Amino acid sequence: xxxQTDQLQHLLDNLQAKGYACIAPQVRHETIIYDEITSVxxxxxxxxxxxxxxxxxxxxxxxxKYFDWANGPQAIKPLLFAPxxxxxSSTRNADGNISFSAVEKSEKKLAIIGARACDIAALxxxxxxxxxxxxxxxxYQARRENLLIIAVNCSHPADTCFCYSTGDGPFVKDGGDIVxxxxxxxxxxxxxxxxxxxxxxxxxxxxxxxxxxxxxxxIKSNASKQNRQLPKLDVKSRLFDELDSETWHxxxxxxxxxxxxxxxxxxxxxxxxxxxxxxxxxxxxHYREWDSCFGQGHSYIHGITIRNGTSLRYRQWLTHKFxxxxxxxxxxxxxxxxxxxxxxxxxxxxTESVAQIVEAP
Amino acid sequence: MNxxxxxxxxxxxxxxxxxxxxxxxxxxxxxxQLVEITHFAEAGALDENxxxxxxxxxxxxxxSEDVTRLQKIRDNSSYLMTVGACATSGxxxxxRNMAKTSQWIADIYANxxxxxxxxxxxxxxxxxxxxxxxxxxxxxxxxxxxAIRALLFGVMPVEEHDKVCMECKRQxxxxxxxxxxxxxxxxVTRTGxxxxxxxxxxxxxxxxxxxxxxxxxAMANRLExxxxxxxxxxxxxxxxxxxxxxxxxxxQRWET
Numbered sequence: 202x203x204x205q206t207d208q209l210q211h212l213l214d215n216l217q218a219k220g221y222a223c224i225a226p227q228v229r230h231e232t233i234i235y236d237e238i239t240s241v242x243x244x245x246x247x248x249x250x251x252x253x254x255x256x257x258x259x260x261x262x263x264x265x266k267y268f269d270w271a272n273g274p275q276a277i278k279p280l281l282f283a284p285x286x287x288x289x290s291s292t293r294n295a296d297g298n299i300s301f302s303a304v305e306k307s308e309k310k311l312a313i314i315g316a317r318a319c320d321i322a323a324l325x326x327x328x329x330x331x332x333x334x335x336x337x338x339x340x341y342q343a344r345r346e347n348l349l350i351i352a353v354n355c356s357h358p359a360d361t362c363f364c365y366s367t368g369d370g371p372f373v374k375d376g377g378d379i380v381x382x383x384x385x386x387x388x389x390x391x392x393x394x395x396x397x398x399x400x401x402x403x404x405x406x407x408x409x410x411x412x413x414x415x416x417x418x419x420i421k422s423n424a425s426k427q428n429r430q431l432p433k434l435d436v437k438s439r440l441f442d443e444l445d446s447e448t449w450h451x452x453x454x455x456x457x458x459x460x461x462x463x464x465x466x467x468x469x470x471x472x473x474x475x476x477x478x479x480x481x482x483x484x485x486x487h488y489r490e491w492d493s494c495f496g497q498g499h500s501y502i503h504g505i506t507i508r509n510g511t512s513l514r515y516r517q518w519l520t521h522k523f524x525x526x527x528x529x530x531x532x533x534x535x536x537x538x539x540x541x542x543x544x545x546x547x548x549x550x551x552t553e554s555v556a557q558i559v560e561a562p
Numbered sequence: 563m564n565x566x567x568x569x570x571x572x573x574x575x576x577x578x579x580x581x582x583x584x585x586x587x588x589x590x591x592x593x594x595q596l597v598e599i600t601h602f603a604e605a606g607a608l609d610e611n612x613x614x615x616x617x618x619x620x621x622x623x624x625x626s627e628d629v630t631r632l633q634k635i636r637d638n639s640s641y642l643m644t645v646g647a648c649a650t651s652g653x654x655x656x657x658r659n660m661a662k663t664s665q666w667i668a669d670i671y672a673n674x675x676x677x678x679x680x681x682x683x684x685x686x687x688x689x690x691x692x693x694x695x696x697x698x699x700x701x702x703x704x705x706x707x708x709a710i711r712a713l714l715f716g717v718m719p720v721e722e723h724d725k726v727c728m729e730c731k732r733q734x735x736x737x738x739x740x741x742x743x744x745x746x747x748x749x750v751t752r753t754g755x756x757x758x759x760x761x762x763x764x765x766x767x768x769x770x771x772x773x774x775x776x777x778x779x780a781m782a783n784r785l786e787x788x789x790x791x792x793x794x795x796x797x798x799x800x801x802x803x804x805x806x807x808x809x810x811x812x813x814q815r816w817e818t
């Protein structure tokens with residue numbers, strides 16, 4: 202189906218009438234971030250992103266498109282897996298016992314507009330991790346059940362994108378509620394879930410023409426031409442074969458071990474937990490926050506830091522992401538979004554690192 | 563039960579960390595009910611030689627009198643924690659470690675003989691055993707209270723030594739180095755401040771000192787890549803914590 206660009210505001214209005222806060226891309230702090238909007242004028246219209254290893258900038262192209270860019274530093278991950286959140290609190294009673302209180306579950310309905318194929322591939326991995334294991338994460342679950350996803354197919358991959366080679370993009374296969382393709386004069390729109398159908402039924406839509414479908418195919422074909430790719434070898438076993446490779450040390454000479462890559466990675470889910478007591482010692486709050494395998498605490502066990510240097514930490518990240526992840530979740534943990542490349546302060550390129558290690562003779 | 567005793571001592575410093583304690587507001591009232599503050603000259607309590615459970619030390623050692631006074635404090639306390647850049651790395655005044663002290667004293671003062679100044683400004687750990695170091699210029703009130711609370715519970719305080727980058731990302735602060743080519747020291751700097759500077763769009767200047775597992779060499783190379791000339795690269799590592807070894811290495815490498 203097709204709708205004119207001027208109908209986009211109706212989509213926002215309908216969602217808000219249904220009680221959703223619309224979380225959508227907007228230009229802020231020299232990048233594109235996702236935050237609440239009420240009007241389409243807040244969207245990044247006529248904006249391109251230029252991404253290179255260690256560098257991100259925006260420019261105006263005077264066009265009318267709203268989604269003419271690849272991605273920003275985050276999308277869905279922080280909405281569901283909060284960077285910092287209280288899990289429970291405890292109070293010491295007069296009798297000396299401790300009582301625990303649960304944190305109220307989030308009931309806020311969010312509609313995210315503009316999630317990309319890579320973001321949705323990552324979301325599926327997080328669903329598997331947080332919801333479909335032996336223990337369900339109730340904090341993630343509450344927010345996930347209240348999330349509606351309006352995905353947008355990519356038209357302009359960044360220089361750092363490689364979703365075509367991971368098989369996750371540039372177009373959304375499934376996993377969104379609604380998927381949009383932005384054409385020159387409107388949007389193709391399709392529902393992927395019943396919830397999505399419900400939203401669609403409230404919009405004024407037209408049958409899409411053969412010409413519009415052909416335009417969409419051209420966009421897909423162009424967006425699939427990406428500058429980066431992963432090696433076509435058996436990366437999983439090759440990385441494990443090369444645990445002693447000198448390359449880990451070469452990369453570690455450049456790596457700052459700062460954790461920017463894991464924080465912007467849409468699939469990294471490591472966290473640490475800590476107790477924050479009140480000064481009077483009578484009550485305490487238990488928090489979890491994003492952690493990184495690049496930090497010391499990640500491998501600290503009983504007085505010993507298992508991975509006490511950067512080469513071991515980088516190796517842990519890469520072998521988990523591309524190798525042991527497959528044993529855990531049935532696929533690689535990399536969705537090809539390229540964020541770890543762009544947001545690395547020293548411009549380390551993960552596709553280059555993998556290639557250097559697995560293509561070693 | 564007697565309340566645990568705390569003393570706050572000052573060495574060479576600007577008093578900013580002591581002010582951070584005085585400015586604790588309501589928390590200071592709660593703290594004063596939990597502990598007895600025996601010595602804290604800036605706040606009025608004077609008993610420098612009292613035996614205490616926790617000695618909190620601000621400032622660096624920069625005179626010969628400092629050395630003997632510090633030793634006495636160590637002898638009189640069970641647990642000793644340093645607060646702030648001066649006490650922990652030597653502070654801004656450690657910049658003088660690179661100059662010839664006797665020479666500039668002779669150049670400036672009419673009667674140099676009355677000036678008691680050691681050649682170097684040095685951190686407390688160079689002179690006595692330090693049990694905990696809280697970095698920052700000034701320290702974070704949150705970190706100080708967390709440390710005291712932990713000690714009152716009878717457990718070891720948790721040391722925060724992640725890079726500022728982690729704190730930026732947890733707060734969804736956009737990287738100023740990647741978007742604006744700012745010479746941000748976040749990737750080698752210890753968190754604790756809550757990413758105060760990047761949060762307002764400017765570069766971290768490293769007032770919390772080096773984080774754990776820092777790669778200052780790669781950091782310096784990157785700064786040069788951003789267009790800084792050699793002297794500018796060196797200066798990024800000077801400023802507040804020039805006495806910290808990992809930072810000083812880069813000063814020596816880049817200074818022209």
